[in-house]
Amino acid sequence: DAGITQSPRHKVTETGTPVTLRCHQTENHRYMYWYRQDPGHGLRLIHYSYGVKDTDKGEVSDGYSVSRSKTEDFLLTLESATSSQTSVYFCAISESSYNSPLHFGNGTRLTVT
Amino acid sequence: DAKTTQPNSMESNEEEPVHLPCNHSTISGTDYIHWYRQLPSQGPEYVIHGLTSNVNNRMASLAIAEDRKSSTLILHRATLRDAAVYYCILRDPNAGGTSYGKLTFGQGTILTVHP
Numbered sequence: 001d002a003g004i005t006q007s008p009r010h011k012v013t014e015t016g017t018p019v020t021l022r023c024h025q026t027e028n029h030r031y032m033y034w035y036r037q038d039p040g041h042g043l044r045l046i047h048y049s050y051g052v053k054d055t056d057k058g059e060v061s062d063g064y065s066v067s068r069s070k071t072e073d074f075l076l077t078l079e080s081a082t083s084s085q086t087s088v089y090f091c092a093i094s095e096s097s098y099n100s101p102l103h104f105g106n107g108t109r110l111t112v113t
Numbered sequence: 114d115a116k117t118t119q120p121n122s123m124e125s126n127e128e129e130p131v132h133l134p135c136n137h138s139t140i141s142g143t144d145y146i147h148w149y150r151q152l153p154s155q156g157p158e159y160v161i162h163g164l165t166s167n168v169n170n171r172m173a174s175l176a177i178a179e180d181r182k183s184s185t186l187i188l189h190r191a192t193l194r195d196a197a198v199y200y201c202i203l204r205d206p207n208a209g210g211t212s213y214g215k216l217t218f219g220q221g222t223i224l225t226v227h228p
Contacts, residue, residue, distance in 0.1 A: 035218075042200075043157065043218035059217075090156045099145060099204075102216060104156030 003027050004105040006091050012111045019078040021108050023091030025071075032074040033092040033102065034058075034066065036085075043090065049074055081112045117201045122223040125191045133186040133222055135201030140181050145204045147216065148175065148186045150197040157200065157218075160186065196226045 003026030013019050023032060033048040035058075045058030047066040055066050063085060065077045078085055088109050092102040118136040125131040137146065147162040161168055161175045163184075168175040174187040188195055200221040 042220050045217070092156075099162075101147070101159035101162065102149075102157070103159065106156050 004091060004093055004103060006089075006105040006108050008108060009106070010109045012113060013081050014113055015082060016080050019081050019110065019112075021076045021089055021091075021110070023074045023076070023105060025074075025093045027093060027095070027103075028071060029093040029095045029103075030071075031094040031096070032068065033094075034064075034074065034076045035090045035092065035104075036060065036087040037090060037107075038087050046076065046089075078110075081110075083112050086110060086112045117203060117219055119199070119201050119219065119222045121220070122225065124225045124227065125188075126227050127193060128190050131188040131191045131195070131224065131226075133188075133199050133201075133224065134183065135185070136183045137201070137203055138182045140203060141205060143205060146175065146177060146181075146184050147202045147204050148173070149200045149202065149216075149218075150195075151200070151221070152194075152197045158197075160199075162204075191224075191226045193226050193228065196224055198223050 005024045007022045031050055034046040035043045036046055037043050044060045046060055046064050047055055047058050049055045049068040052068055052071055067075045088107045090107045091105040094100045094102045145162055145164050148160040149157040150160050151157045161170055161173050163175045163177055176185045198221040200218050202216050204216060
């Protein structure tokens with residue numbers, strides 16, 4: 001299995017509080033991604049990174065920010081959590097771009113009350 | 114982005130072959146066909162990918178139509194562990210700027226395997 005660790009695995013937080021989710025990889029892959037998964041919507045891309053300090057928005061980036069200061073870590077921050085951000089969040093990595101597979105972590109289940 | 118169409122659900126019996134279809138009639142000449150699956154309570158798992166020729170690996174086979182407008186994921190002997198949601202995805206290496214790394218997931222096919 002690809003060396004991807006997401007932390008925390010579960011979190012409950014209150015509306016309006018900031019939350020940071022961490023994705024750590026040991027594969028030295030260049031690309032990292034954050035997805036969210038909700039019933040009826042499948043997996044949707046939030047942000048992705050194509051190198052240290054290089055990030056770009058996905059299809060559902062509003063309310064989220066990311067940072068990548070090291071190859072191995074990709075952080076997702078909810079600046080002021082809302083109930084609509086209750087979801088399961090998956091981190092993924094890939095070695096190169098279009099022709100290499102994505103490897104996913106086991107997810108973080110976030111509940112915003 | 115080119116889209117894919119998959120059946121919502123399929124059923125199979127254990128130890129029988131399973132053929133999971135995917136239609137992608139608007140596929141471009143440079144789109145790769147990727148398959149992932151997601152077991153309950155886990156992240157998606159890469160299965161296989163291809164461009165034009167049929168592909169085999171330890172998990173499955175991918176049969177690609179000659180016109181590339183459809184493909185079929187073949188599980189040669191289904192096991193209970195193969196029960197999952199299977200996603201067929203097109204990946205375009207020529208998408209603009211830095212977006213060529215992205216994958217867009219649809220709803221997938223829920224595969225049920227009966228003992």
